[in-house]
Amino acid sequence: MDFSLQQLRGFVAVAEEQHFGRAAARLNMTQPPLTRQIQALERSLGVVLFERTGRGTRITAAGQALLDHCRRVLALLDAAPVAARHAAEGRTGTLRLAFTAIGAYAILADVLDLVNRHLPDVSVELTELVSPDQFAALADLEIDMGLVRPPIPDRYQSVLVHSEDLVLAVPADHALARAEDPVGLADVADDYIGYTPEGSRYLHDICAAMIGVDRYAVSQLTSQVPTMLALVRAGLGCALIPRSIMTMGVHGVRYRELAPADAHSxxxxxxxSPDSPNPALHRLAAVLTREPRLGVS
Structure with missing residues (x-):
């Protein structure tokens, strides 16, 4: 079975006009070539598509069945160049976005809202990874963009999207839970529950510097914030956490502001990766570069 796109367009025109002359005029051609196209299409399919009447043509049952398919095919073909241009411009496609568990509380919803506003026809695939694993996935082009903590390797491009203060999480029955003023780290006599250097190097290093390496080195360490807050609730110590984590609202845990001398964001x-071939990524990167920070607390 062999037929051309020109034959299909001619067939649809005749079916809609119900007249070879009007269909030929619509296609900016004379009637004899159009008639030959339809006859060749009928021979190729082995069916009669039109019955000739005194005043025009009437489509047959076989022609009606073919018409529905032809319209879909031609609509897809007409849309194909636009779809190709939109994909090349990053207006459509898929964006593979990775985030850290802690970062999800701070900024993930804002980033997804940004994608929905500026790239509404781009779908997003989400993956939770710690920052070192995100850098490896970016190198292998397994993800398109990561929401990461510094330091960021020189081979990647990046933009600051969020900054927030650290607050102190204490057990609900802790003496500092009832204090009215911001607390200083010197007021914390308990052990600290901290971040593992393997899973959260950035937060580990900052908290170790704030508290003191000797004190921090003997604390409970975990890479998961829910586990950290569960340990705080159990009375095993206090923890420095990003302010956005307060939205978890864990029962038995209270959050205290730090004194200005100890405050840290x-x-x-x-x-x-600038080497990524994904146009949707580069479109989003341009938006993020133009936008102010998505969140500051």
């Missing part, structure tokens, strides 16, 4: 960055 942490940052989160959108990071991507």
């Amino acid at each position: 942490v940052t989160l960055h959108a990071c991507w």
Whole structure:
């Protein structure tokens, strides 16, 4: 079975006009070539597509069945160049986005909202990875963009998207839970529950510097914030956490502001490889570069 796109367009025109002359005029051609196209299409398919009447043509049952398919095919073909241009411009496609568990509380919803506003026809695939694993996935082009903590390797491009203060999480029955003023780290006599250097190097190093390496080295360490807060709730110590984690609202845990002398902020960055072939990524990166920070607390 062999037929051309020109034959299909001619067939649809005749079916819709119900007249060879009007269909030929619509296609900017004379009637004899159009008639030959339809006859060749009928021979190729082995069916009669039109019955000739005194005033025009009437489509047959076989022609009606073919018409429905032809319209879909031609609509897809007409849309194909636009779809190709949109994909090349990053207006459509898929964006593979990775994030850290802690970063999800701070900024993930804002990033997804940004994608929905600026790239509404781009789908997003989400993956939770710690920052070192995100850098490896970016190198292998397994993800398109990561929401990571510094330091960021020089081979990647990045933009600051979020900054927030650290606060102190204490057990609900702790003496500091009832204090009215911001607390200083010197007021904390308990052990600290901290971040593992393997899973959260950035937060580990900042908290170790704030508290003191000797004190921090003997604390409970975990890479998962829910586990950290569960240990705080159990009375095993206090923890420094990004402010956005307060939205978890864990029963039995209270959050205290730090005194100005001990206050410290942490940052989160959108990071991507300049070698990525994904146009949707580069479109989002341009938006993020133009936009102010998505969140500052």
